Amino acid sequence: MTDDCRRVALVSGGSRGIGRATVLRLAREGFDTSFCYRSDASAAREVVGLATELGARCLAVPADVAEGDSVRAWLAETEEKLGPVEVAVTCAGVIRDQPLVMMTDQQWHSVLATNLTGVFEVCRATVFAMMKRRRGSVITLSSVAGVHGNPSQTNYSASKAGIIGFSKALAKEAGRYGVRVNTVAPGLIDTDMIHEMPEAAREKLLSAVPLGRFGRADEVADLIAYLASDRAAYVTASVFEIHGGITL
Numbered sequence: 001m002t003d004d005c006r007r008v009a010l011v012s013g014g015s016r017g018i019g020r021a022t023v024l025r026l027a028r029e030g031f032d033t034s035f036c037y038r039s040d041a042s043a044a045r046e047v048v049g050l051a052t053e054l055g056a057r058c059l060a061v062p063a064d065v066a067e068g069d070s071v072r073a074w075l076a077e078t079e080e081k082l083g084p085v086e087v088a089v090t091c092a093g094v095i096r097d098q099p100l101v102m103m104t105d106q107q108w109h110s111v112l113a114t115n116l117t118g119v120f121e122v123c124r125a126t127v128f129a130m131m132k133r134r135r136g137s138v139i140t141l142s143s144v145a146g147v148h149g150n151p152s153q154t155n156y157s158a159s160k161a162g163i164i165g166f167s168k169a170l171a172k173e174a175g176r177y178g179v180r181v182n183t184v185a186p187g188l189i190d191t192d193m194i195h196e197m198p199e200a201a202r203e204k205l206l207s208a209v210p211l212g213r214f215g216r217a218d219e220v221a222d223l224i225a226y227l228a229s230d231r232a233a234y235v236t237a238s239v240f241e242i243h244g245g246i247t248l
């Protein structure tokens with residue numbers, strides 16, 4: 001494949017976890033990828049190295065998804081160095097767990113800013129150009145907590161439920177312009193994020209998984225790669241749960 005016909009994917013939060021697995025999976029599918037991260041530059045460099053070994057061009061840019069200017073600068077650099085973006089995947093996310101009665105303003109606002117405003121900023125920056133080219137696929141990351149709710153995660157659950165409504169509305173706005181928007185809602189996936197939870201809470205959640213194990217980031221990335229591809233050409237405005245059968 002020549003550089004001229006390679007497709008470009010943008011992945012927020014691509015330095016670790018599900019985002020990292022997505023960058024590498026899309027690289028294997030023939031995409032050039034540009035990902036952002038917040039602070040972990042050495043993790044980002046490692047992902048660039050691995051994607052490059054897979055034959056993809058890969059760009060890592062420090063950008064805070066909650067800041068519109070930061071996201072627009074990331075996109076401008078991506079378009080300049082790799083070309084127009086066809087696929088956008090919003091993986092950047094954080095947890096700040098606390099029962100509601102003890103939740104601080106900072107815990108509430110920081111989770112909503114990264115998880116929900118971050119999706120708004122990435123989509124606002126990328127979707128108009130996709131609509132003009134009549135081609136695009138957006139994949140947003142929600143969570144089973146956004147579908148079913150999870151104790152000590154009112155902030156996180158609200159942000160992840162908001163992503164589902166946001167994505168369905170955007171799918172209806174953009175569908176006639178050839179842009180698909182779908183949401184992936186994982187359960188317990190073995191990344192740094194779930195190791196931020198207290199061990200007791202994590203083990204309690206694991207005991208509610210009929211398949212009896214955590215999911216792997218590459219299993220979620222497989223689903224994301226399907227939604228990014230033309231195999232999913234008639235799939236939009238949908239939410240895909242991937243959780244080993246967990247019942248919250």
Ligand code: NAP
Pocket residue numbers: 012013014015016017018019036037038039040041043063064065066090091092093094114118141142143144185186187188189190191192193194
């Ligand atoms: P993770 O391992 O903690 O990685 C989070 C990634 O997001 C990192 O690359 C991080 O960059 C980046 N990030 C965080 N805040 C950012 C910001 N403000 N701007 C830009 N990048 C930022 O998380 P994960 O487990 O892979 O989760 C990925 C997505 O899946 C999240 O949206 C999460 O809510 C969702 N999800 C995860 C699970 C799970 O069990 N793991 C379950 C359901 C849903 P730095 O490394 O630089 O901080």
